[in-house]
Amino acid sequence: MRVTQMNAADATEGLLGLFGGLPRPVISHPRRTSVEIHDCLRRLILDGLLPPGTELKQAELARVFDVSRTPLREAFRMLQEEGLIDADINHRGRVTGLDVADLDCLYAARISLEAMGVRITAGRLTRREAQETSAHLHDMDRAEETGDAMAWHEAHRAFHRMLVCRCTPTVLRTITSYAERSERYLRTLQDRHPGVFPQRRQEHYDLFAAVMAGAPDQAVQLITRHLARTARRVIDDLAPGRAALDVGQATVMVCGEDLGTAAVESWTPAPKGVHT
Structure with a gap:
């Protein structure tokens, strides 16, 4: 159990470092959580602040953004439909390059x-x-x-x-x-x-x-x-x-x-x- 907790803490700290100084989603209403997470990540990708190859993990983002994983899954789905990330069954996404x-x-x-x-x-x-x-x-x-x-x-x-x-x-x-x-x-x-x-x-x-x-x-x-x-x-x-x-x-x-x-x-x- 200790190893799992240490790994989770290290991963979260790494993602906090990645998002240090970057804008995070401001949730105006619980029903808009997935939309506002999507909008935030989309903007960071389009602005080049999350460059191609950046790995995004739903579980870690949920901790950093203090939300459940359900809206993260929906936000990832929308980003994938727009061609901005590739996502896999392990709930990881990677920012795509220009194709x-x-x-x-x-x-x-x-x-x-x-x-x-x-x-x-x-x-x-x-x-x-x-x-x-x-x-x-x-x-x-x-x-x-x-x-x-x-x-x-x-x-x-x-x-x-x-x-x-x-x-x-x-x-x-x-x-x-x-x-x-x-x-x-x-x-x-x-x-x-x-x-x-x-x-x-x-x-x-x-x-x-x-x-x-x-x-x-x-x-x-x-x-x-x-x-x-x-x-x-x-x-x-x-x-x-x-x-x-x-x-x-x-x-x-x-x-x-x-x-x-x-x-x-x-x-x-x-x-x-x-x-x-």
């Missing part, structure tokens, strides 16, 4: 779904929705100016969601899930190439203008190029020379052009006609 094949397929799915989403949303935003979408754009600008990455990503997710808000709730949940799973790759791009974000800012404004103007063909072209550029840049960093075959198939299907093998800077400009 080029996953990125390629994930962005291909996003291109297909979000192209449909902007097409059916273009010209159909209510006045209040248009104001909300514009506010998200300005929130992104302010966050970029102040260097607040967390605020930028929150506003960015909300902005993209508004562009496809005429989808049914089921489809919208799928789009949101894929967008959340791809956020780590977007953060990689942001960290390695901060200079691309002034260009991204204009792409966001052009997307908003096309949706507001009721120009579905242009909105589809813009969202396709916008997402494919992100995928191609990250793949070029992680696996130079590798073609984004899935992205290419998606862009052929959506707009008749293979953007999976084209050099990022050599693509033809997106269609003109709608200006901010």
Whole structure:
């Protein structure tokens, strides 16, 4: 018994060291325990504070967070669904690394779904929705100016969601899930190439203008190029020379052009006609 207690104490001390200085979940209500643990761990992974390869054990986290293992199991399940950890039957999780094949397929799915989403949303935003979408754009600008990455990503997710808000709730949940799973790759791009974000800012404004103007063909072209550029840049960093075959198939299907093998800077400009 003494050995078991010593091992548990040593393990907990190690995990306390890992989480020393890192934010821990603040449980606002017992029914939200698993959600708030998930949100906390997800944020730490996306921010790089729990890097790839970090081992997480449910029993140890339960002691550190002072919760039962039941909400830990649910939080691990959600993290695994998002591709952020690999979990095994021994209730251990390991933070996953960046996977080029996953990125390629994930962005291909996003291109297909979000192209449909902007097409059916273009010209159909209510006045209040248009104001909300514009506010998200300005929130992104302010966050970029102040260097607040967390605020930028929150506003960015909300902005993209508004562009496809005429989808049914089921489809919208799928789009949101894929967008959340791809956020780590977007953060990689942001960290390695901060200079691309002034260009991204204009792409966001052009997307908003096309949706507001009721120009579905242009909105589809813009969202396709916008997402494919992100995928191609990250793949070029992680696996130079590798073609984004899935992205290419998606862009052929959506707009008749293979953007999976084209050099990022050599693509033809997106269609003109709608200006901010």
